[in-house]
Amino acid sequence: MKKLLVYLKDYKKESILGPLFKLLEASFELIVPLVVASMIDVGIAQGDKGYVGRMCLIMAALGLIGLVCSITAQYFAAKAAVGFATKLRHGVFEHIQKLSFSQLDREGTATLITRITSDINQVQSGVNLVLRLFLRSPFIVFGAMVMAFTVDVKAALIFVVVIPVLSVIVFGIMLVSIPLYKRVQSGLDRVLGTTRENLTGVRVIRAFGQEPAEISKFDGENDALKKIQTTAGRISALMNPLTYVVINAGLIALIYTGALQVDAGVLSKGEVVALINYMSQILVELVKLANLIITMTKAVACGNRIETVLVMPAGLKEYSSEEPEEADSVNIGSEEETGSVVFEHVGLRYYEGGEEALTDITFKARKGDTIGIIGGTGSGKSSLVNLIPRFYDVTSGRVRVDGRDVRSYDTVALRDKIGVVMQKAVLFQGTIRDNLKWGNEAATDEEIYEALRTAQAEEIVRQKKDGLDEMIEQEGRNLSGGQKQRLSIARALVRKPEILILDDSASALDYATDAALRKALKEMSGDTTVFIVSQRASSLMHADTIIVLDDGRAVGMGTHDELLKSCEVYQEIYYSQFEKKAGQGE
Numbered sequence: 011m012k013k014l015l016v017y018l019k020d021y022k023k024e025s026i027l028g029p030l031f032k033l034l035e036a037s038f039e040l041i042v043p044l045v046v047a048s049m050i051d052v053g054i055a056q057g058d059k060g061y062v063g064r065m066c067l068i069m070a071a072l073g074l075i076g077l078v079c080s081i082t083a084q085y086f087a088a089k090a091a092v093g094f095a096t097k098l099r100h101g102v103f104e105h106i107q108k109l110s111f112s113q114l115d116r117e118g119t120a121t122l123i124t125r126i127t128s129d130i131n132q133v134q135s136g137v138n139l140v141l142r143l144f145l146r147s148p149f150i151v152f153g154a155m156v157m158a159f160t161v162d163v164k165a166a167l168i169f170v171v172v173i174p175v176l177s178v179i180v181f182g183i184m185l186v187s188i189p190l191y192k193r194v195q196s197g198l199d200r201v202l203g204t205t206r207e208n209l210t211g212v213r214v215i216r217a218f219g220q221e222p223a224e225i226s227k228f229d230g231e232n233d234a235l236k237k238i239q240t241t242a243g244r245i246s247a248l249m250n251p252l253t254y255v256v257i258n259a260g261l262i263a264l265i266y267t268g269a270l271q272v273d274a275g276v277l278s279k280g281e282v283v284a285l286i287n288y289m290s291q292i293l294v295e296l297v298k299l300a301n302l303i304i305t306m307t308k309a310v311a312c313g314n315r316i317e318t319v320l321v322m323p324a325g326l327k328e329y330s331s332e333e334p335e336e337a338d339s340v341n342i343g344s345e346e347e348t349g350s351v352v353f354e355h356v357g358l359r360y361y362e363g364g365e366e367a368l369t370d371i372t373f374k375a376r377k378g379d380t381i382g383i384i385g386g387t388g389s390g391k392s393s394l395v396n397l398i399p400r401f402y403d404v405t406s407g408r409v410r411v412d413g414r415d416v417r418s419y420d421t422v423a424l425r426d427k428i429g430v431v432m433q434k435a436v437l438f439q440g441t442i443r444d445n446l447k448w449g450n451e452a453a454t455d456e457e458i459y460e461a462l463r464t465a466q467a468e469e470i471v472r473q474k475k476d477g478l479d480e481m482i483e484q485e486g487r488n489l490s491g492g493q494k495q496r497l498s499i500a501r502a503l504v505r506k507p508e509i510l511i512l513d514d515s516a517s518a519l520d521y522a523t524d525a526a527l528r529k530a531l532k533e534m535s536g537d538t539t540v541f542i543v544s545q546r547a548s549s550l551m552h553a554d555t556i557i558v559l560d561d562g563r564a565v566g567m568g569t570h571d572e573l574l575k576s577c578e579v580y581q582e583i584y585y586s587q588f589e590k591k592a593g594q595g596e
């Protein structure tokens with residue numbers, strides 16, 4: 011929790027004033043039973059209406075001051091809790107931005123969303139309640155007992171018996187229910203996770219008619235949550251009857267002893283009423299204290315889960331500008347050549363001890379080369395290109411860009427050189443211009459249109475009423491798959507990158523548009539080193555070098571003609587598609 015508490019340090023004043031005002035409120039509350047006692051013993055006993063009236067006014071004044079203190083305390087506690095949660099949310103979000111792709115894969119999107127939303131909300135409630143109650147409740151329990159002793163020692167001895175018995179019941183129930191509440195929290199997480207997955211994939215679920223299966227899966231998790239919540243609720247519900255039995259037994263003993271004391275002339279009737287009031291105050295505060303501890307336990311559990319994200323070392327391992335490890339160098343002529351990419355015996359494993367996704371990949375791409383990467387699904391095509399902008403770190407060998415190991419670059423500087431178009435085109439809410447300027451903040455409309463023309467996307471923008479100012483909805487919902495792909499290609503081109511990576515990014519385009527795109531890229535690419543990942547041989551047959559991947563290994567490397575002669579896997583891919591096309595009459 012230490013890592014979290016630093017976010018409270020800007021709210022020191024509120025964190026001190028909140029509990030102090032609650033303490034003040036509690037002090038006034040402790041005086042009220044004495045005023046009631048005096049009203050009974052003096053005002054009512056002597057039939058002095060004026061005195062009763064004055065006491066009523068004093069009680070009203072005490073109530074009013076208590077209310078003002080309470081509202082002030084709530085204000086400070088809420089300000090501290092909300093401010094703390096806002097800063098924490100910002101801190102966690104900022105930290106998540108720095109995590110590497112491996113860390114993001116390991117944690118999972120749904121988990122991270124839960125950390126930043128419901129977990130932080132839970133911690134916020136915990137902070138709010140702690141600031142309001144952690145001084146007040148023990149103060150009232152202790153203060154009421156002391157006040158009872160000042161009224162009458164003999165009667166107050168009943169408090170000495172009742173309070174421990176009450177405490178055992180309240181805290182015993184709390185001890186049993188805390189693990190149950192933790193299970194409620196995990197159940198809630200599971201329901202949230204399923205809901206999120208379901209909503210994200212709602213189209214696929216409906217397309218495959220999986221609604222009944224999804225509903226029954228959800229019902230299963232929802233029922234499990236209900237069961238555990240009911241058990242926790244039943245145990246918590248024992249709190250009231252048990253505590254009231256004890257408190258009523260205490261009250262009977264108090265009234266009995268009080269009556270004897272009144273008879274003996276040691277106590278007044280008003281003092282007995284004061285003792286009864288103190289007993290009730292103690293009960294109420296003990297129950298509040300138990301709730302506070304339950305909320306705190308939940309908040310600490312959630313806080314620890316948030317902390318696991320915050321303690322993850324930010325981003326990729328830092329290397330100095332010296333290169334991390336030696337690998338056999340591949341001679342590409344001038345090592346400093348801009349836009350050159352070299353893979354030297356590269357191996358990649360996503361998880362320690364897991365299967366290798368890439369094994370011993372060695373090749374060189376000179377500035378301006380077009381490299382095609384082809385292979386079956388899961389053969390490692392995306393894995394290979396993801397190593398160039400250092401989305402993942404190699405597990406063996408090394409990747410060089412412009413003659414330097416990618417691990418020795420500042421990642422921002424490295425990624426500035428590269429334009430990436432991912433397999434799944436992702437656009438963000440905002441205008442088309444906003445989205446395209448991600449590639450280059452300073453790009454002029456002319457440069458944007460030039461990129462759009464090359465990406466075969468100009469017509470998409472021209473058709474829109476507002477042109478570049480047309481709004482794209484969240485996740486690009488108002489665009490087709492092919493339109494999103496072309497706009498994301500344009501976004502990468504606006505950057506005028508030294509290296510352009512197109513990871514299966516023409517898959518949603520028709521053949522004619524794909525061909526036009528390749529032609530435009532060829533005309534543009536003079537200095538740009540282009541990597542085209544595709545399952546279509548036609549998309550990359552004109553590349554300078556084609557790398558054929560099979561199960562993470564490069565089983566062929568060369569031009570289309572060379573591979574057609576020598577590489578069995580390439581022949582298989584090419585002829586299967588060629589025959590298919592011929593069969594379709596294309």
Ligand SMILES: Nc1ncnc2c1ncn2[C@@H]1O[C@H](COP(=O)(O)OP(=O)(O)OP(=O)(O)O)[C@@H](O)[C@H]1O
Binds near residue numbers: 361387390392393
């Ligand atoms: N983030 C990841 N975490 C763990 N394993 C992964 C990850 N990404 C890919 N893999 C695994 O690595 C292997 C290669 O995957 P990769 O996505 O590179 O293949 P691909 O050739 O691009 O496939 P496709 O054409 O289907 O996109 C697969 O076995 C895949 O399961």
